Amino acid sequence: MDVRPLTEPEGPAPEQIGKALERGLTYLQNHQYPNGEFCCYIAADKLMQGPCVPDHTVLPTAAIASALLALADHPKAVAILTRTIPFFDYQMMRGGVVNFFALRNPLFQLNPPDADSTACVAAFLDAWGVIYPRNSVRALLLANQRGGAGIGNWFVLRPRLMRQRTYWRTGLRALKAPLASWRFWQQHGYSRNDRGGVANANVLHYLSVDGSSLHILDYLVALVRNRKETDRDPRYRTPITFYYALGRCYRANPTPFEGVRSLVLERLMTFRQPNGGFGESLLETAQALSALSAWGGKPEIIRQAANVLLAGQQYYGEWPRALHFYASLGSPLGWGSEELTTGFCLEAIMAYQRWEQQEMANT
Template sequence: MKQQIQASVELATTWLFAEQKASGEFPSYASSLLEAPNWQPDSVNFVTALTSLALQGLDLPAAVAMQERAAQYLLGEREGAGLWRYWAKAAELHDYTPPDADDTACCSLAVGSSAGTANQRVLLANRDPQGRFYTWMLPRPEVRSLAYRWQLRSERSTSTRSRRVELWQNSEASPSDVDVTVNANVIRYLGPNLAPASAIEWVASVVEEGTEVEEDHWYRSRTSLYRSIAVSAREGIERFAGLRSLIISRLVDMAAADEFRSDLELADALRVLRLFDAARQDCANLAEMLLQRQLPEGCWERAV
């Protein structure tokens, strides 16, 4: 199977290399969650960041080149002290949402040291009374940080505030939104030395109590949460390392019941099992499923 996996990775890398835009952006598509898929081109920083992160560790020249181009693109999308929004600057909906913790964390991870550290203070200031990270970066009366207030000063303009009212009224977004996977991604970015214990404990408690679905407002996927937790566990978040057996058990059960909703969830699950050093056969079972689902051109089925 090792040779099959290597061939699969090389084929997928070749396909992705051809798809990446000259700007460094990876193309993305949007479709309704409630109706039959009707894919429309979109332009979001999030997809470029996560695609680049997925390439990390691949010892292939094309993979390295794609990461470098993606980093340069994302640096051009950066605002202020290293904040990012969901939609790219060229997208019609760019200003529909404020900068957010999730895109800021994921884009920072994708660009590496070029992101600087100024945004870490801003992220740490953007927390609720329980110490959890808010999703949206907004002016908040309780936040005393001058750096935070300065970086979010544009959110106080009349036109921007009107845009935010539109967002809160016409979507499921809320100014007080707190999401478990967003918190896990910010923890991953900040690392064991900076990530607050309160946020770490909350994420861990959600997994232990099995309330991931209720606390996941944007990803709608346990595997996305588990992926971030597993990476952080490898990088020194001991509380997350203690979730190893529980998460492995859940993923093995999901595989047995064929509960992965997409090829991406399957790939996430396989990565988590490997990060947690799960049983070789459990990893092999998921790898075989993923190999079988790869399309001839090298990609996998698109999914919401």
């Protein structure tokens, strides 16, 4: 990890934070496509130092937009988020579901819409007060549940009696190119029964905890208790992302997750590096900082991670690219970009700032 060593025992000063946020938002504003999308590359190495190919996708832009909600009162963030709305509106399919790949991507025809992308886009639109087929999205997500084992990743037909017309229209889409679709699934190692902790945490964050989503809550808690945070998850391979996503649910409603809070904090610490960062990249450090701020980690650990993050900001205000979204099980290919890392870093810095303000208020 290319960062300067820690020398200060305290966290970043408010003026440092303000400058970092301003530079990061300026970078994102200058690098957003005219249609509202953000660049995302596909590469084979985790730090993306080798060949990188631009790829049109939806979920990375949704992740950036969701992260920038933490800065929703900043004029530059407002301008960025407003530009993403037409992009998301154009990508929504029948019933409001969303595909990981953008419409202009050739793989859009082969890949089914997924719960993760759909929940992330819908949660952002909800937060931004945008009208979309909300009732349909919620109904389709709940219809995709897997008998107490959380929500399935893919919107595909399952052997069950369903009376929702939109459910059948969405699932039958794969029959448009059955052979090519089958080859795509075989090539990437996907399964109709795929499910994942991060996707389910994103769905729960969107739905919130209530009687209809308790099975998702139980599934997520069981993943933590049984050390299966990345079990059968074809898209995310680091548990840090899971703790980050689950932390958003904890921040919204701590009570259902109090029983696993100590486990989450203990396991997050296993990824801590000697310099105070986490994982193998600044992207993972950013997600860890957001998670620690949400779950209530030790103050000195949180402040050191914040120092590492600010030290890692680059010349134009960005943070280095690193893989985040993965293509398939057993494949090194994945997606990432400076824009994606920068979005997570800005969110983490804001989370740190609010945590620090709370700490000061409590003393």
